[in-house]
Amino acid sequence: xxxxxxxxxxxxxxxxxxxxxxxxxxxxxxxxxxxxxxxxxxxxxxxxxxxxxxxxxxxxxxxxxxxxxxxxxxxxxxxxxxxxxxxxxxxxxxxxxxxxxxxxxxxxxxxxxxxxxxxxxxxxxxxxxxxxxxxxxxxxxxxxxxxxxxxxxxxxxxxxxxxxxxxxxxxxxxxxxxxxxxxxxxxxxxxxxxxxxxxxxxxxxxxxxxxxxxxxxxxxxxxxxxxxxxxxxxxxxxxxxxxxxxxxxxxxxxxxxxxxxxxxxxxxxxxxxxxxxxxxxxxxxxxxxxxxxxxxxxxxxxxxxxxxxxxxxxxxxxxxxxxxxxxxxxxxxxxxxxxxxxxxxxxxxxxxxxxxxxxxxxxxxxxxxxxxxxxxxxxxxxxxxxxxxxxxxxxxxxxxxxxxxxxxxxxxxxxxxxxxxxxx
Amino acid sequence: xxxxxxxxxxxxxxxxxxxxxxxxxxxxxxxxxxxxxxxxxxxxxxxxxxxxxxxxxxxxxxxxxxxxxxxxxxxxxxxxxxxxxxxxxxxxx
Numbered sequence: 001x002x003x004x005x006x007x008x009x010x011x012x013x014x015x016x017x018x019x020x021x022x023x024x025x026x027x028x029x030x031x032x033x034x035x036x037x038x039x040x041x042x043x044x045x046x047x048x049x050x051x052x053x054x055x056x057x058x059x060x061x062x063x064x065x066x067x068x069x070x071x072x073x074x075x076x077x078x079x080x081x082x083x084x085x086x087x088x089x090x091x092x093x094x095x096x097x098x099x100x101x102x103x104x105x106x107x108x109x110x111x112x113x114x115x116x117x118x119x120x121x122x123x124x125x126x127x128x129x130x131x132x133x134x135x136x137x138x139x140x141x142x143x144x145x146x147x148x149x150x151x152x153x154x155x156x157x158x159x160x161x162x163x164x165x166x167x168x169x170x171x172x173x174x175x176x177x178x179x180x181x182x183x184x185x186x187x188x189x190x191x192x193x194x195x196x197x198x199x200x201x202x203x204x205x206x207x208x209x210x211x212x213x214x215x216x217x218x219x220x221x222x223x224x225x226x227x228x229x230x231x232x233x234x235x236x237x238x239x240x241x242x243x244x245x246x247x248x249x250x251x252x253x254x255x256x257x258x259x260x261x262x263x264x265x266x267x268x269x270x271x272x273x274x275x276x277x278x279x280x281x282x283x284x285x286x287x288x289x290x291x292x293x294x295x296x297x298x299x300x301x302x303x304x305x306x307x308x309x310x311x312x313x314x315x316x317x318x319x320x321x322x323x324x325x326x327x328x329x330x331x332x333x334x335x336x337x338x339x340x341x342x343x344x345x346x347x348x349x350x351x352x353x354x355x356x357x358x359x360x361x362x363x364x365x366x367x368x369x370x371x372x373x374x375x376x377x378x379x380x381x382x383x384x385x386x387x388x389x390x391x392x393x394x395x396x397x398x399x400x401x402x403x404x405x406x407x408x409x410x411x412x413x414x415x416x417x418x419x420x421x422x423x424x
Numbered sequence: 425x426x427x428x429x430x431x432x433x434x435x436x437x438x439x440x441x442x443x444x445x446x447x448x449x450x451x452x453x454x455x456x457x458x459x460x461x462x463x464x465x466x467x468x469x470x471x472x473x474x475x476x477x478x479x480x481x482x483x484x485x486x487x488x489x490x491x492x493x494x495x496x497x498x499x500x501x502x503x504x505x506x507x508x509x510x511x512x513x514x515x516x517x
Binding site: 099100187190191221223224225226227230242243244245246247248249250251252253254255256257258259260261262263264274276279281282284285286287288323324326327328330331332333334335336337340342343344345346347348349350391392393394395396401402404405406408409410411412413414415416417419420423 | 444449450452455462463469470472473475477481483485486491495496497499500501503506509510514515517
């Protein structure tokens with residue numbers, strides 16, 4: 001042990017001297033460092049280590065007949081009735097905390113880049129050795145046709161089919177049917193007759209849809225013009241009168257820093273298209289989900305349900321995130337514009353995303369779909385299988401709508417004509 | 425009858441204004457559009473501005489008077505988008 005001031009102590013550092021950051025590199029090393037690929041950003045590895053591809057056995061009796069019990073949101077062994085569940089990812093991976101300290105783009109393992117479009121995975125049944133095919137575009141389980149074991153895809157696949165987390169169904173099939181029936185029964189009178197005839201809500205399907213759930217910290221800035229009314233007066237011109245206004249014009253700028261927790265965006269391109277040619281906005285409307293209750297991936301949660309594969313990467317969805325952050329910022333600054341009673345016209349805007357964290361999730365939706373042949377439109381009635389929020393698109397009978405519009409129009413025109421005649 | 429009605433329209437400036445005759449077509453169109461939206465819900469989407477957990481710092485900003493309008497018939501500013509949060513404007517980088 002050396003005492004202070006002994007010869008082995010390093011000399012005190014001159015505070016003005018440049019900081020030495022390692023030995024100088026050779027020219028080749030410097031060039032190699034300059035050409036190197038950028039280091040991948042920080043990521044969260046959320047693979048469920050306790051599971052492997054193949055059979056998920058009940059820890060109590062060893063049966064593979066494990067599936068989700070909707071009423072509890074837990075997994076149940078159909079053989080011995082043992083119930084189990086996976087851990088919530090919120091606490092397991094600390095997803096709800098430190099959003100304001102996020103830097104860069106943090107991507108969880110299951111939200112990583114999709115590098116393959118191969119949907120079909122061939123698995124060897126660990127029960128009997130047979131080869132079983134799983135079409136991961138629609139399902140994450142298959143039953144071995146030889147030994148009847150349920151085979152599960154639990155390992156990460158390069159095609160984006162295995163997410164980081166899954167939010168189990170809570171609403172049962174019967175409850176979803178009831179919600180859809182109630183929704184449609186309020187919209188009977190002007191519904192297309194063929195839709196009414198073919199309406200079978202029992203055909204509702206439980207689907208796990210892919211979403212990316214994002215935490216982000218951002219600062220949004222806006223520049224525009226606002227007007228404050230200073231005077232209002234009325235001038236008479238013969239029989240008529242006109243109201244005039246005077247106003248002060250202001251240059252307005254606002255900025256706000258904020259964090260968002262669990263912003264949810266569609267992870268499948270087919271669902272992310274919101275133009276008028278689809279009814280995807282219906283499925284979008286049943287958001288949000290209680291994503292805080294999502295659990296670590298275990299494909300046994302998907303037994304009996306279908307699923308849709310994610311096919312959008314984080315890079316594809318960065319513009320969507322920025323767009324939504326700009327909208328959120330605009331809603332946050334609106335409260336500070338009260339003095340501009342003639343309104344504000346925003347002319348330019350900017351968002352700086354300080355950091356974002358992306359987690360892929362399967363979220364549960366009960367989906368009733370109806371294909372309208374004459375318009376080639378696929379109509380959905382969707383039920384959020386956690387909150388029960390229901391939204392739908394019911395095909396209309398155009399001639400009935402026109403008849404109603406014509407009747408109301410004629411009635412109003414009659415009143416208007418009568419008023420004119422009565423006061424002339 | 426039509427001639428009578430036209431006469432009434434021209435002479436109606438003292439009582440009910442003539443544009444009230446637009447009530448029929450306007451009411452019909454409004455009925456069609458309201459029913460259509462109730463059935464098809466084409467205007468609905470996830471209200472993420474409201475339904476997401478957002479923690480915002482206090483809003484910062486300033487305003488500076490740049491002009492004065494001394495006489496206008498417009499009751500509000502042109503292109504008011506204060507409440508249209510999803511209407512994108514020029515993006516600054």
